[in-house]
Amino acid sequence: MENKTSKIKCLIYTKQEEEFVQLLRSGLDPNFEGGWPIRLAARYGCPAIVETLIQFGANPHLLSESGASTLQLAVFSGEQWDTDKWKFLLSCCDSSQLADGAAVAVIFNNVLALKKILDTGRCNTNIPTTLTGKTLELLAKGYKVTHMLTSSTIESYPDSFSAAPRMSRRSVHGNTSATLSPRHVERNLSPSVARFFHQTAGQTSLSPTRRTFESTHSQ
Numbered sequence: 001m002e003n004k005t006s007k008i009k010c011l012i013y014t015k016q017e018e019e020f021v022q023l024l025r026s027g028l029d030p031n032f033e034g035g036w037p038i039r040l041a042a043r044y045g046c047p048a049i050v051e052t053l054i055q056f057g058a059n060p061h062l063l064s065e066s067g068a069s070t071l072q073l074a075v076f077s078g079e080q081w082d083t084d085k086w087k088f089l090l091s092c093c094d095s096s097q098l099a100d101g102a103a104v105a106v107i108f109n110n111v112l113a114l115k116k117i118l119d120t121g122r123c124n125t126n127i128p129t130t131l132t133g134k135t136l137e138l139l140a141k142g143y144k145v146t147h148m149l150t151s152s153t154i155e156s157y158p159d160s161f162s163a164a165p166r167m168s169r170r171s172v173h174g175n176t177s178a179t180l181s182p183r184h185v186e187r188n189l190s191p192s193v194a195r196f197f198h199q200t201a202g203q204t205s206l207s208p209t210r211r212t213f214e215s216t217h218s219q
Helices: 002-013 017-025 032-043 047-055 070-077 087-091 095-107 111-119 136-142 146-150 182-188 191-201 210-218
Strands: none
Touching: 002 017, 002 032, 017 047, 032 047, 032 070, 047 070, 047 087, 070 087, 070 095, 070 111, 087 111, 095 111, 095 136, 111 146, 136 146
């Protein structure tokens, strides 16, 4: 079992998509041990492996122990959102799940992901999200990006946005881009999701790539 776990992780870390397909064809349960492989693939920015797992029967809506979904982790990774490679995952999500992903995008300044999610036309901005208990509309208002929810064309969206409460990202992820304060996080996140972000804060391997944030600020 340990060897299988290590092999799965290795294939995901190194993004060996063809080898992962062979592993599934050889009998790997796509929902292995509660479905962590698809969530691991999402947070390491491997949309092809995520799509393959879903096609083999993986459930992308199973949550981690801390309450994170596959889509939330894909947004959190910051990877591949300048492409259409997450389109398949987005097509599997309902309106509330899309809203949860959009909430992660707002908080972590992943403008590209927010654009993709809103562009599906299926994101419900009027229901409470699991991240904060607030609707996406209220969350966007707090982060001063309401215009992104009402813009008629994706080209009119800005390339980056700023949260109202700010601090050094180093305090959250060891990076230097600006983001919200920890007190703001603790006050607004649901306990299970707050644990997820607190747990990942100290693990650089789970942090969003700096490239995503730097690219949005440099454009």
